[in-house]
Amino acid sequence: MRVGDRHFRAVWWEDGPVRFIDQRLLPHKFEIASARSYAEVENAIREMGVRGAPTIGVMAAHGLAIAARDGEKIEHAYGTLQAARPTAVNLRVGLDAVMSHTDSPERALEAARAHDDAEVSAAEAIGRMGVELMSQGTRVATHCNAGWLAAQDWGTALSLIYRAERDGKMPHIYAGETRPRLQGSRITAWELGQEGVSYEIVADSAMASLMRRGLIDLVITGADCIAANGDVANKIGTYPLALAAREHEVPFYVAAPLTTFDRAVATGDEIPIEERSPDEVLTAEGVDAAGDSVRIRIAPADATAINPAFDITPAGLVSGLISEAGIVPASTAGIERAFGAAA
Amino acid sequence: MRVGDRHFRAVWWEDGPVRFIDQRLLPHKFEIASARSYAEVENAIREMGVRGAPTIGVMAAHGLAIAARDGEKIEHAYGTLQAARPTAVNLRVGLDAVMSHTDSPERALEAARAHDDAEVSAAEAIGRMGVELMSQGTRVATHCNAGWLAAQDWGTALSLIYRAERDGKMPHIYAGETRPRLQGSRITAWELGQEGVSYEIVADSAMASLMRRGLIDLVITGADCIAANGDVANKIGTYPLALAAREHEVPFYVAAPLTTFDRAVATGDEIPIEERSPDEVLTAEGVDAAGDSVRIRIAPADATAINPAFDITPAGLVSGLISEAGIVPASTAGIERAFGAAA
Numbered sequence: 001m002r003v004g005d006r007h008f009r010a011v012w013w014e015d016g017p018v019r020f021i022d023q024r025l026l027p028h029k030f031e032i033a034s035a036r037s038y039a040e041v042e043n044a045i046r047e048m049g050v051r052g053a054p055t056i057g058v059m060a061a062h063g064l065a066i067a068a069r070d071g072e073k074i075e076h077a078y079g080t081l082q083a084a085r086p087t088a089v090n091l092r093v094g095l096d097a098v099m100s101h102t103d104s105p106e107r108a109l110e111a112a113r114a115h116d117d118a119e120v121s122a123a124e125a126i127g128r129m130g131v132e133l134m135s136q137g138t139r140v141a142t143h144c145n146a147g148w149l150a151a152q153d154w155g156t157a158l159s160l161i162y163r164a165e166r167d168g169k170m171p172h173i174y175a176g177e178t179r180p181r182l183q184g185s186r187i188t189a190w191e192l193g194q195e196g197v198s199y200e201i202v203a204d205s206a207m208a209s210l211m212r213r214g215l216i217d218l219v220i221t222g223a224d225c226i227a228a229n230g231d232v233a234n235k236i237g238t239y240p241l242a243l244a245a246r247e248h249e250v251p252f253y254v255a256a257p258l259t260t261f262d263r264a265v266a267t268g269d270e271i272p273i274e275e276r277s278p279d280e281v282l283t284a285e286g287v288d289a290a291g292d293s294v295r296i297r298i299a300p301a302d303a304t305a306i307n308p309a310f311d312i313t314p315a316g317l318v319s320g321l322i323s324e325a326g327i328v329p330a331s332t333a334g335i336e337r338a339f340g341a342a343a
Numbered sequence: 344m345r346v347g348d349r350h351f352r353a354v355w356w357e358d359g360p361v362r363f364i365d366q367r368l369l370p371h372k373f374e375i376a377s378a379r380s381y382a383e384v385e386n387a388i389r390e391m392g393v394r395g396a397p398t399i400g401v402m403a404a405h406g407l408a409i410a411a412r413d414g415e416k417i418e419h420a421y422g423t424l425q426a427a428r429p430t431a432v433n434l435r436v437g438l439d440a441v442m443s444h445t446d447s448p449e450r451a452l453e454a455a456r457a458h459d460d461a462e463v464s465a466a467e468a469i470g471r472m473g474v475e476l477m478s479q480g481t482r483v484a485t486h487c488n489a490g491w492l493a494a495q496d497w498g499t500a501l502s503l504i505y506r507a508e509r510d511g512k513m514p515h516i517y518a519g520e521t522r523p524r525l526q527g528s529r530i531t532a533w534e535l536g537q538e539g540v541s542y543e544i545v546a547d548s549a550m551a552s553l554m555r556r557g558l559i560d561l562v563i564t565g566a567d568c569i570a571a572n573g574d575v576a577n578k579i580g581t582y583p584l585a586l587a588a589r590e591h592e593v594p595f596y597v598a599a600p601l602t603t604f605d606r607a608v609a610t611g612d613e614i615p616i617e618e619r620s621p622d623e624v625l626t627a628e629g630v631d632a633a634g635d636s637v638r639i640r641i642a643p644a645d646a647t648a649i650n651p652a653f654d655i656t657p658a659g660l661v662s663g664l665i666s667e668a669g670i671v672p673a674s675t676a677g678i679e680r681a682f683g684a685a686a
Binding site: 027028174176177178179180182185186189190193199200201202203204205206207208209210212236237239240241243244247278281282283284285286287288289294295296297298299300301302303304305306307308311312 | 370371517519520521522523525528529532533536542543544545546547548549550551552553555579580582583584586587590621624625626627628629630631632637638639640641642643644645646647648649650651654655
């Protein structure tokens, strides 16, 4: 997708290091960073320089290829990379795509690049498959960032939006700001601005009242992991959005590539939920009047916070799952059908 | 309530000016400000130096008494003060308490002070009436600030908490941070810390998942206006909290003095909802590493936002209304009973 008039992916291989757009600095600075070792790849994932379930899978795949090239202990590299973030299943899928080729550095890199290209194709297909949900001027609420920085080149939820925009449907997006890390205000807003899509930012807790006022036609979010029964783990705040959508009969869809589905996990209750530092809630990051990056403390000096990074949305609240295999019900049967169609 | 080892109200009369704790500076600075004219009172309310429905009613009452003393045009002063914030009915109630006495500056001031004392009594009674809802170690979620800074001396929702704490019940509070102005992280956290009450701050959108995990026994919020049918206008984010509470069968109570009830308003749909500046959503305020106050920009420079300051929680989601008249159902009959008991 576009940054100014150039085309970028979130992560790409460039003759040795893996390059990535440092998502911590957006929207205030557009900076390309490098990871030269698998340890640097792990750090970029853990510290959220690279984020978004499909994108971290691609990043991890490249990390394992770097480990193979560098003659590192592969099992150890695999374990380290997998532990960087616990919730997104894509991380393991990306590693597994490379793991059986690590005896040859060339083939390991080839496997990582193939995984990358497959994720780009899946993200593009999600938009094509899902765009039928969008009419002229559809007003769509989304949460966190499920755009091209989260899922290489097209995104998941935002892939539908970009497709609809190109089809001349002129969608309008309500982007939830997504406390505590504000991926909505920072990254989704930046992506939509670069692509010229109409949007407004909304405090997360205001979405329900916008639905009550009839301002939202459709909710689409991404996912970090989808269980075999259709339960969805996604960024904290997805679940209350789904509760509000049901109350107001607003369709609630989840968009994700098949790499985000974990059929080995029976229900959402089995998905490990990452607890992140209380500091994320007690502070906020942005730029001051001079344009310099600054982290401010909001709460009293001795305050504490509880900071689960994800929540579980039960399948019963999900109108449908959109993947490269089309739109299916959020159920075991629906998911089996999607995998059958893709096979 | 306590600030260190001294006792303060949010607003008080001091031989001429009305003094107030400037709530915009909390928790980082404790500063007492003065309003010397009714225009300065209006400004303190509009700019949220003073906030919380009952407290702004007391502040406005003093403003009208100052206008009477200064020989201002009373009708104009009334209109200006009432327009400072549109949603809280208490603003008008505070003004009306003084209005019929404005021909005598002394009696106007007396009426303002009587209104103040009545609000303190009501806030204290709310805690006494509602504390039966609290058992040993009850884990209570609250939103925004419904403490002694919002309702003179005791608070509304937090009046129950302070009473329970004094009764040795050791409650634990989950304080929703309350974007965009973060009254939960800033003010509720500060109040609870000063009173030694156990608490953790939570991103607003994480409350539903805490309920799903069984961590919350009870939700109590304040209100800015309660309609004749029991619909509640309160800080944006109250409504999704009520939806989540219903889903998880967590009792959801609203605490407010009778001055917050507007029986002239049939339902919540008739309550005017204040829209505040998009800048509140696009920025955040706190202190930097040096302890200096700073406002940071989060979103891209050209971003826009939609920022309703309140939402409506339908009476059907409210387990009960707690006022100085006791606990009643959130219904026309319940509200009539409360006013009957108080008469």
